[in-house]
Amino acid sequence: MSKTGRVIVITSGKGGVGKTTTTANLGVALASMGENVAVLDADIGLRNLDLALGLENRIVYDIVDVVEGRAKLRQALIKHKQHQNLSLLPAAQTRDKSAVTTRQMQQLVAELQEEGFTFILIDCPAGIEQGFKNATAGATEAIVVTNPEMASVRDSDRIIGLLEAQELHNPMLIVNRIRMRMVKNQEMLGVEDVQEVLGSSVKLIGVVPDDEAIITSTNHGDPAVTSDSSPAGQAYRDIARRLRGEEVPFMDLEEKSGFFEKLFKRFSAKSR
Amino acid sequence: MPLNTLIDRLFGRGEKSAKHVAKDRLRFVLMHDRADIPAPMMEEMRREILGVLSKYVEIDESALDLSLERSDNAVAVVANIPIRRVLESRTAPPTP
Numbered sequence: 392m393s394k395t396g397r398v399i400v401i402t403s404g405k406g407g408v409g410k411t412t413t414t415a416n417l418g419v420a421l422a423s424m425g426e427n428v429a430v431l432d433a434d435i436g437l438r439n440l441d442l443a444l445g446l447e448n449r450i451v452y453d454i455v456d457v458v459e460g461r462a463k464l465r466q467a468l469i470k471h472k473q474h475q476n477l478s479l480l481p482a483a484q485t486r487d488k489s490a491v492t493t494r495q496m497q498q499l500v501a502e503l504q505e506e507g508f509t510f511i512l513i514d515c516p517a518g519i520e521q522g523f524k525n526a527t528a529g530a531t532e533a534i535v536v537t538n539p540e541m542a543s544v545r546d547s548d549r550i551i552g553l554l555e556a557q558e559l560h561n562p563m564l565i566v567n568r569i570r571m572r573m574v575k576n577q578e579m580l581g582v583e584d585v586q587e588v589l590g591s592s593v594k595l596i597g598v599v600p601d602d603e604a605i606i607t608s609t610n611h612g613d614p615a616v617t618s619d620s621s622p623a624g625q626a627y628r629d630i631a632r633r634l635r636g637e638e639v640p641f642m643d644l645e646e647k648s649g650f651f652e653k654l655f656k657r658f659s660a661k662s663r
Numbered sequence: 664m665p666l667n668t669l670i671d672r673l674f675g676r677g678e679k680s681a682k683h684v685a686k687d688r689l690r691f692v693l694m695h696d697r698a699d700i701p702a703p704m705m706e707e708m709r710r711e712i713l714g715v716l717s718k719y720v721e722i723d724e725s726a727l728d729l730s731l732e733r734s735d736n737a738v739a740v741v742a743n744i745p746i747r748r749v750l751e752s753r754t755a756p757p758t759p
Binding site: 540541544545548549552574576577578579580581584587588590 | 680681682683685686688689690692693696697732
């Protein structure tokens with residue numbers, strides 16, 4: 392089989408900005424659009440992607456078992472029952488980042504490509520050390536997830552520089568957890584502010600609103616992208632479509648405002 | 664609170680908003696992160712650039728924006744310097 396699968400690393404530098412949530416949601420969205428998707432948890436020692444996907448009880452072998460030859464790649468891959476086109480390669484929980492080398496990671500990704508996956512998403516650990524180097528080693532594209540918040544943007548800037556050094560140019564940017572009401576009130580950095588500060592080397596691919604559905608859906612182990620009522624889920628579906636090359640307009644986040652504003656808009660629309 | 668201050672606050676024009684403070688602070692911190700230029704050196708550079716330009720034009724110092732931007736493998740100094748007006752003595756043709 393030819394190696395045509397796209398290998399995208401999802402990274403951020405700072406922890407807790409939504410890398411794992413993004414990986415899980417994009418994985419499910421792409422799979423539901425007919426792509427053959429493998430999601431790889433590169434956060435060895437701090438495994439979490441299994442939880443986001445509700446697959447924690449089905450792990451038998453992990454990534455370290457594969458690289459150390461105790462299991463075949465196919466044995467370790469967990470096929471999602473609800474999302475048939477989606478498979479997870481879990482991280483090891485009892486080992487650390489040094490358990491896998493950069494070279495082993497590259498080989499693993501090549502093997503996944505040979506398996507015929509059209510999208511291979513790598514959930515990168517926080518930080519800029521070995522784990523980051525491993526996770527980015529096999530990737531040909533990168534998504535930087537950032538929150539509209541100073542520490543996150545600063546770390547993203549550092550990550551963008553490190554990605555450049557790894558020949559991963561012009562990474563895609565997802566601004567996650569934005570609160571439009573605060574942006575409107577000049578209390579929070581807006582999407583344009585983040586883009587302006589990070590410079591033109593990054594390409595915006597999505598804006599995900601802060602959404603409580605992310606917490607509840609993660610608690611259920613069922614990514615928000617499967618919910619029609621979740622604004623974040625909608626945003627992730629749009630990102631998945633953009634990844635597949637579709638032109639999708641950025642959704643009007645202003646619409647997702649409070650009850651009274653909606654009411655007011657409805658009235659003002661009627662009076663026209 | 665005087666009415667005009669209140670109006671300014673309401674429209675976010677009075678004191679700098681949290682968003683603008685964050686953006687300014689971020690710009691400043693990224694400048695150093697990117698180039699590793701120590702703050703005093705950056706300040707001196709800014710002062711000297713201002714000094715040279717002030718010989719020819721009147722500058723809106725408060726709106727001056729000097730930053731370092733990364734493009735591929737290079738870092739560039741990007742300056743946005745609003746000019747209020749060109750100084751008279753320089754625009755007048757030399758008297759014969």
